[in-house]
Amino acid sequence: MRAVVYTESGESSVLELVERQSAEPGPGEVRVRIARAGVNPTDWKFRSGKMGELAFPEIVPGQDGAGVVDAVGPDVAHFAVGDRVWTMLAQHTRPGGTAQEQVVLPVENVTPLPDSASFDVGAALGVPAVTAHRALTTSEDGPDRLAPGALAGAIVLVAGGAGAVGNAAIQLASWAGATVISTVSSDEKATLAAAAGAQHTVNYREQDPVEAIRELAPDGVDIVVEVAPAQNLRLDLQVIRPRGTIAIYANNGGDEVTLSVRETFSTNARFQWVLLYTVGGAALRAAAEDITAALADGAFGVGDGHGLPLHHFPLEQTAEAHAAVEEGAVGKVLIDVT
Incomplete structure (x- = not known):
């Protein structure tokens, strides 16, 4: 699979597109094939070193994304292969974020995405919502x-x-x-x-x-x-x-x-x-449930009609996507992963 990684802090030029072997989900985990990834200010701040030293030798950036579950680990009861989902804090305590074709996450970081909501919407939730x-x-x-x-x-x-x-x-x-x-x-x-x-x-x-x-x-x-x-x-x-x-x-x-x-x-x-990062699991789950309810009600959207212009970049232009956010792009920057 394709993944964007960095191994040192710096400008967006430290981001590199590489090939990696897909990981298998463990107990309480699912693997998500990412369709769209969101870029947030914290992504470039972590990458640039403004948030401290790198937590892992190699990091895939990206907290937010949306896609489809393509593998389920042991002891997972509420997700199945083919489920549409959105993610939160994918790269908070792990080296692998959403700027890659497949990411393994704990079920606590994954929320069902209503059929009425696009992957663009799902990838724009997470940190902002x-x-x-x-x-x-x-x-x-x-x-x-x-x-x-x-x-x-x-x-x-x-x-x-x-x-x-x-x-x-x-x-x-x-x-x-x-x-x-x-x-x-x-x-x-x-x-x-x-x-x-x-x-x-x-x-x-x-x-x-x-x-x-x-x-x-x-x-x-x-x-x-x-x-x-x-x-x-x-x-x-x-x-x-x-x-x-x-x-x-x-x-x-x-x-x-x-x-x-x-x-x-x-x-x-x-x-x-x-x-x-420190609000606690109960607050995160409450937010995920309420935001998903708003999605199901048709009360949350993206694009010009909802006041949030979209800026799409292919995975190989993740550096340009980071630069756009760092330079203050108005709206939401998304990466088209798969």
């Missing part, structure tokens, strides 16, 4: 699961609604019944956020975002899904309602934030830090 789910389900006064009506009456502010996580947060929050406001930096990104389901968009380059958000939510917003705390935290504190949640999942725009103690504690709000 599970991150978004976590951000939406840790509030003091909010639900710990998502379903239609779970966020009825809530107002969710999504920073950067044209990004992959922001797009997923908008779609999931809208499916759960929330009113969604998204901050954007251009008319083009406003169009994408609206296509995802945001009822309101605020262009922070053209208007005072605090004033605009407060006009839409006089009592404050219930949840902020935050991508750039270094830049946005003061805004968030001015628009969050008492006991609301600011869920922070990235460090875009800087690694350091300064808090005014009095201004911050007077909100009674909580900061929820979100990193999938």
Whole structure:
């Protein structure tokens, strides 16, 4: 089978297409023939060395993918050959990710993909959608699961609604019944956020975002899904309602934030830090189940019509796919594997 590997940290040029023998699944594992793989910022950050030393001598990148089960190991009861699936955290504790034709994974990292959902959709879930789910389900006064009506009456502010996580947060929050406001930096990104389901968009380059958000939510917003705390935290504190949640999942725009103690504690709000690798198995499975339910309802999609343009690269151009994400491609970068 064909696989993309790297054996040292560096630019995308360290990625190499090689031939490898297919592995057989062990107890509690399945082998998935990957049709489509997703590329996330963490993929190039791991590859470049920004996330520390390489965990294995040789690594196949890629946390997310979608395909068909083609082999089942012992003690696997809920999957069979031919099942369509999507993956999460494929390369978290293993050297083999989804940028290869076949990958062996524990069943905990594999979720059934509804027949109505394309492999493009399946490969775009994983890191973005599970991150978004976590951000939406840790509030003091909010639900710990998502379903239609779970966020009825809530107002969710999504920073950067044209990004992959922001797009997923908008779609999931809208499916759960929330009113969604998204901050954007251009008319083009406003169009994408609206296509995802945001009822309101605020262009922070053209208007005072605090004033605009407060006009839409006089009592404050219930949840902020935050991508750039270094830049946005003061805004968030001015628009969050008492006991609301600011869920922070990235460090875009800087690694350091300064808090005014009095201004911050007077909100009674909580900061929820979100990193999938340590959220725990229960949270991951809850997210997988709820996201799959949204797929089955037809409430989650990809492509221009859902506010997430797709950029396809063949497996042999995985380096170019990584470079596209690193350079800030708007939308979702996918690798056509098989």
